[in-house]
Amino acid sequence: MSRPTNPLALAVLSYLVQRPMHPYELSTTLRDHDDARSIKFNHGSLYMVFKQLDKAGLIRPLAVTREGARPERTTYELTDIGRAELHDWLAELVGEPVFEYPRFVTALSLIGVLPPDEVVELLTDRLAALGRSETEIQGLIDGSGTHPLFTIEEEYRLAQVRTEIAFVEGLIQRITDPERGWAAPWVAFHQGDNP
Amino acid sequence: MSRPTNPLALAVLSYLVQRPMHPYELSTTLRDHDDARSIKFNHGSLYMVFKQLDKAGLIRPLAVTREGARPERTTYELTDIGRAELHDWLAELVGEPVFEYPRFVTALSLIGVLPPDEVVELLTDRLAALGRSETEIQGLIDGSGTHPLFTIEEEYRLAQVRTEIAFVEGLIQRITDPERGWAAPWVAFHQGDNP
DNA sequence: TGGCGATTAGTTGACGCTGACTAGTCATTC
DNA sequence: GAATGACTAGTCAGCGTCAACTAATCGCCA
Structure with missing residues (x-):
């Protein structure tokens, strides 16, 4: 129907x-x-x-x-x-933009359950993967000799990936910066382990 | 299981x-x-x-x-x-970043079936909505007096929305720019209508 | 020539998600 | 005091998705 x-x-x-x-x-x-x-x-x-x-x-x-x-x-x-x-x-x-739920948004909203040190490590991993993704998309855009209309969605992706890279870099800095003291409100993740 | x-x-x-x-x-x-x-x-x-x-x-x-x-x-x-x-x-x-399929990416990849004039109109609508979304998120971030950890996901969203705004603005320009001639490869959407 | 894997083309069953529904209770209003 | 609507708390059927499977054919190599 x-x-x-x-x-x-x-x-x-x-x-x-x-x-x-x-x-x-x-x-x-x-x-x-x-x-x-x-x-x-x-x-x-x-x-x-x-x-x-x-x-x-x-x-x-x-x-x-x-x-x-x-x-x-x-x-x-x-x-x-x-x-x-x-x-x-x-x-x-x-x-009309659709309100969506990217996995990373979910992850960020719950990130407080992970200890800050580990978060920094993970974000660094992510950064590496994002970099690979960036060059891959760039390759797709350059490689397709066609009219740019056909790669417009990749250009969009590229912009979003670059934004995410900048965001993650900023986030790492904020967490590690000893001045601004990010450490306070992290929820103890494994209460049993640190008695 | x-x-x-x-x-x-x-x-x-x-x-x-x-x-x-x-x-x-x-x-x-x-x-x-x-x-x-x-x-x-x-x-x-x-x-x-x-x-x-x-x-x-x-x-x-x-x-x-x-x-x-x-x-x-x-x-x-x-x-x-x-x-x-x-x-x-x-x-x-x-x-690990997850490869996702935002609706707008799908739309962009198929946008060739819509006539350019209409696309520009629609993108303009989208721009307005994105602007409202931007101020809404900004309000959420400013409004929450709490630790920035709790609005980190909104900051991420904000960055992505702004990137999308810039992208859409650029796209409109490229389509309407008479020099660079975007018009060529649009697929006739309703063949019956323009005989 | 016979055996292996890749390709062609489509079906099926299990599982997870959504939206609607049930059904009682509390607060408010006339 | 009884009708109305909002809240509490949970169930369930229908549908959509996905992964796995079927089953025939083709190309290729020895």
Whole structure:
């Protein structure tokens, strides 16, 4: 009945607006375009999503083909309703920020249960990983000789990663700075160990 | 059996390390501490999570009480295994960045299906909302008279929101700039409409 | 030519999450 | 004093997701 909420469904609509496809074809297309970096994608989920979109009337089976003894492939096309939904959904995603719960936000909100020394170590590890991530993204942007529209989401990621790097560096400094005394309110994590 | 993956479970462990609680008590505590901003939280899920943690041996029922004709309240306490898991889990979250799929990244990767003019409008809407979000977070940080440790996650959010604002502003400029000609590769969204 | 792994294409079951529901109690108001 | 709404406390069904599985075909090497 109602529109799927899975972002993968949005990707399906976006590709079907160009031409009809069957699930497996889309699966490989998504792989080839590196879309898995921007859209969480499970091979198995794709078939569910197609089924849901069909039931919701956003797509419709166009043809069933078969090659040799392989399983049947059902090709789907977008309906007019689907086209409209694609537009509205995407417009909503672009126009209205969604309040989200990144893992690091959760971690930060609970970080008081870890002893400060260990936090500094962990943040240093994180910093290293973030650095690797930064160069990886940079490589993707430089490497793709295509129009910048196609790497716009990587540019966004890059900006966020750099911000996080700066934040973590600042955080480490604040914790270790003997002047400003960060130490006070840490919750004892293992009460039993320091009697 | 295995440890729950729901971040809410991490919050449960983090609070139980301080003192035993029953689910409803934790529910109100989370509400009061504004933790819902950093940890996705459903009243109903909490009971699931307690059950899962119990089954996994990370917490253990301590006592069952009852007031009047109200339902029973089961108080849980952390086990040693739970304490260890809390530590490892949180350390992992702090030390290793997780690859995530923010809605805006998905939107950006598919933005080619919307006509440029509309994208600019939508991004302008987004900018307004991000501005409101920025002042809201700023208010939270300034308003809490407490130790900065307790608003560290809001500071992180603030940094990310500001980065996004700058990014969106830049994106609008790039799209509208007549020199650099962004227009080329937009995918016709509604083929039927412009014959 | 026969055997191994990779690829093609899709199905299934278990699990976890969400939202809605139950059901009693307290405070307030008319 | 009884109707209203908010709070307390917890349960549960439906649905969506994911990982694992099936099962046939193709390429390749010896």
